Amino acid sequence: MSVSTSSSSSRTLKIGILGFGTFGQFLAKTMIKQGHILQATSRTDHSQLCDQLGISFFRDMRAFVEADNDVILICTSILSLSEVLKSLPLNFVKRPTLIADVLSVKEYPRNVLLQVLPEEMDVLCTHPMFGPESGKDGWKDLTFVFEKVRIRDEETCSSFLQIFESEGCKMLEMSCEEHDKAAAKSQFLTHTIGRVLSEMEIQSTPMNTKGFETLLQVKESSVKNSLDLFSGLFIHNKFAMQELQNLEFALGKVKEKLLKRMEETSLNEPKL
Amino acid sequence: MSVSTSSSSSRTLKIGILGFGTFGQFLAKTMIKQGHILQATSRTDHSQLCDQLGISFFRDMRAFVEADNDVILICTSILSLSEVLKSLPLNFVKRPTLIADVLSVKEYPRNVLLQVLPEEMDVLCTHPMFGPESGKDGWKDLTFVFEKVRIRDEETCSSFLQIFESEGCKMLEMSCEEHDKAAAKSQFLTHTIGRVLSEMEIQSTPMNTKGFETLLQVKESSVKNSLDLFSGLFIHNKFAMQELQNLEFALGKVKEKLLKRMEETSLNEPKL
Ligand SMILES: NC(=O)c1ccc[n+]([C@@H]2O[C@H](COP(=O)([O-])OP(=O)(O)OC[C@H]3O[C@@H](n4cnc5c(N)ncnc54)[C@H](OP(=O)(O)O)[C@@H]3O)[C@@H](O)[C@H]2O)c1
Ligand SMILES: NC(=O)c1ccc[n+]([C@@H]2O[C@H](COP(=O)([O-])OP(=O)(O)OC[C@H]3O[C@@H](n4cnc5c(N)ncnc54)[C@H](OP(=O)(O)O)[C@@H]3O)[C@@H](O)[C@H]2O)c1
Numbered sequence: 001m002s003v004s005t006s007s008s009s010s011r012t013l014k015i016g017i018l019g020f021g022t023f024g025q026f027l028a029k030t031m032i033k034q035g036h037i038l039q040a041t042s043r044t045d046h047s048q049l050c051d052q053l054g055i056s057f058f059r060d061m062r063a064f065v066e067a068d069n070d071v072i073l074i075c076t077s078i079l080s081l082s083e084v085l086k087s088l089p090l091n092f093v094k095r096p097t098l099i100a101d102v103l104s105v106k107e108y109p110r111n112v113l114l115q116v117l118p119e120e121m122d123v124l125c126t127h128p129m130f131g132p133e134s135g136k137d138g139w140k141d142l143t144f145v146f147e148k149v150r151i152r153d154e155e156t157c158s159s160f161l162q163i164f165e166s167e168g169c170k171m172l173e174m175s176c177e178e179h180d181k182a183a184a185k186s187q188f189l190t191h192t193i194g195r196v197l198s199e200m201e202i203q204s205t206p207m208n209t210k211g212f213e214t215l216l217q218v219k220e221s222s223v224k225n226s227l228d229l230f231s232g233l234f235i236h237n238k239f240a241m242q243e244l245q246n247l248e249f250a251l252g253k254v255k256e257k258l259l260k261r262m263e264e265t266s267l268n269e270p271k272l
Numbered sequence: 273m274s275v276s277t278s279s280s281s282s283r284t285l286k287i288g289i290l291g292f293g294t295f296g297q298f299l300a301k302t303m304i305k306q307g308h309i310l311q312a313t314s315r316t317d318h319s320q321l322c323d324q325l326g327i328s329f330f331r332d333m334r335a336f337v338e339a340d341n342d343v344i345l346i347c348t349s350i351l352s353l354s355e356v357l358k359s360l361p362l363n364f365v366k367r368p369t370l371i372a373d374v375l376s377v378k379e380y381p382r383n384v385l386l387q388v389l390p391e392e393m394d395v396l397c398t399h400p401m402f403g404p405e406s407g408k409d410g411w412k413d414l415t416f417v418f419e420k421v422r423i424r425d426e427e428t429c430s431s432f433l434q435i436f437e438s439e440g441c442k443m444l445e446m447s448c449e450e451h452d453k454a455a456a457k458s459q460f461l462t463h464t465i466g467r468v469l470s471e472m473e474i475q476s477t478p479m480n481t482k483g484f485e486t487l488l489q490v491k492e493s494s495v496k497n498s499l500d501l502f503s504g505l506f507i508h509n510k511f512a513m514q515e516l517q518n519l520e521f522a523l524g525k526v527k528e529k530l531l532k533r534m535e536e537t538s539l540n541e542p543k544l
Contacts (some may be wrong), residue, residue, distance in 0.1 A: 134482040143479045180478040190483040199522035205454040207415045210406040211462040212484040231533040250471035262504045
């Protein structure tokens with residue numbers, strides 16, 4: 001793992017966004033602000049929004065891949081990745097292109113991309129560790145994780161990374177496996193606790209402590225993300241199951257200690 | 273339940289703190305700043321610290337109760353309440369005194385105090401919903417819950433409440449039972465999750481999301497409180513057990529949903 005601080009030169013890129021949902025749109029706004037040229041395709045027709053943003057929207061996947069992209073940026077849900085890639089007519093991509101993804105798990109897209117992409121395509125796996133909520137006031141000091149899985153065209157790759165570097169992101173190069181290990185213990189756990197609190201329907205009380213206020217926030221932000229995203233974090237990160245078990249086990253331990261203490265207390269407390 | 277905003281007159285009080293641990297010391301500092309006269313007693317010898325603060329410390333409980341207090345403020349742990357009260361020589365209290373407590377559960381001390389105190393003593397049950405951590409920059413806008421359980425000397429009671437009002441606390445009058453119901457769903461739950469995260473030994477990663485950062489905080493602050501305090505929240509709040517069960521149940525539900533989704537996905541995902 002290494003924190004990179006290079007401030008390499010950058011050029012204007014033609015970026016084709018594949019999957020124009022919440023997160024694709026969120027990224028697109030900053031890329032446009034930086035002067036890059038954007039095109040997009042998605043399952044749903046987002047052409048109106050794209051019109052407003054100055055992005056060419058393609059309903060047809062073939063037209064999208066033929067539209068001369070420097071980078072194809074995969075922003076679909078984790079769960080739909082293989083389906084989406086299957087329907088992508090890769091043989092119509094005109095020239096070597098950088099294929100990058102932003103999925104919140106990393107080993108899975110890495111493996112899938114290496115399996116389906118022609119050898120001449122470069123592969124960059126990334127995870128911006130922020131979203132529309134945490135990144136609403138800019139991306140400064142927010143973490144951008146990436147692995148250069150197969151890069152020959154260094155210039156295009158570094159121009160793409162420059163998008164995040166120039167916004168002040170903390171650039172963190174690590175293997176996809178390292179990412180997944182740490183993400184299971186942090187991001188997946190956070191989402192799980194948020195979903196559990198949501199399942200409990202916790203609500204603000206007139207006497208919230210500061211600690212409880214932060215739990216309310218964790219709940220709110222986890223349910224703002226799609227259930228597909230949360231499911232993807234679990235299903236396609238091989239370390240997540242263990243983390244879920246650790247959580248269950250720890251809760252069991254805490255309960256056990258409380259019950260034991262309760263028993264001791266009822267034996268020892270003086271009768272008044 | 274009502275939010276009170278009265279700004280009644282106040283006078284200098286002689287306050288005897290029973291239990292001079294973390295929280296008793298924390299409260300004492302503000303009371304001294306306001307000009308009240310403090311005395312204290314405790315299981316442990318805190319006389320050196322008391323000397324520094326200008327508080328008379330009594331090793332002897334009888335001398336403490338004879339020392340002419342307007343208010344005796346109980347700041348012992350929840351679990352030691354009945355033991356401490358048993359050793360308090362109430363027959364040596366010289367005159368009607370306001371007995372107040374700050375325990376983080378409320379029905380339990382209310383019942384115990386009504387049971388053991390002579391009829392002529394006034395009883396005020398309170399819970400400042402903050403501590404040395406959350407209240408380190410002052411008490412403004414932090415919640416102070418109280419029930420006037422048995423008050424005849426209104427003036428002393430309101431002078432005591434004024435300590436918190438004048439610091440800007442949100443004064444919240446509610447029954448001890450209402451308090452315990454809401455506290456189980458908020459404060460106890462927060463401490464439980466903090467303890468679970470501590471049991472899991474969660475740690476900062478190089479790629480923390482903002483959400484995970486807040487979980488780290490919840491963990492840190494819950495373990496700063498004593499295990500006695502946490503155990504007391506559970507053992508002496510009749511609503512806490514249900515809340516612990518709700519948490520377990522919700523975690524089971526979330527797990528079930530994830531496993532179901534995982535199964536569906538492995539059936540539906542196209543082979544590449
Ligand atoms: N939200 C965040 O904070 C965040 C942060 C970092 C990374 N990410 C990653 O970014 C990606 C997008 O996240 P998101 O927040 O926008 O929500 P998401 O629910 O994970 O993904 C929504 C996107 O997936 C597409 N999609 C879903 N099912 C599909 C299917 N069966 N066939 C084709 N396309 C399908 C949607 O297309 P349509 O819009 O056309 O329906 C939309 O573009 C995910 O991989 C996520 O892990 C998200
Ligand atoms: N900490 C907070 O943020 C906070 C906030 C609101 C309310 N409260 C309440 O304030 C009270 C004190 O809390 P705390 O944080 O100081 O920690 P705690 O562990 O709940 O209580 C420590 C106090 O209890 C005394 N004590 C413990 N066991 C005893 C025993 N067997 N016999 C006699 N005294 C015993 C200690 O005396 P020695 O020091 O003499 O050993 C010390 O004064 C608790 O009822 C708590 O619920 C705490």
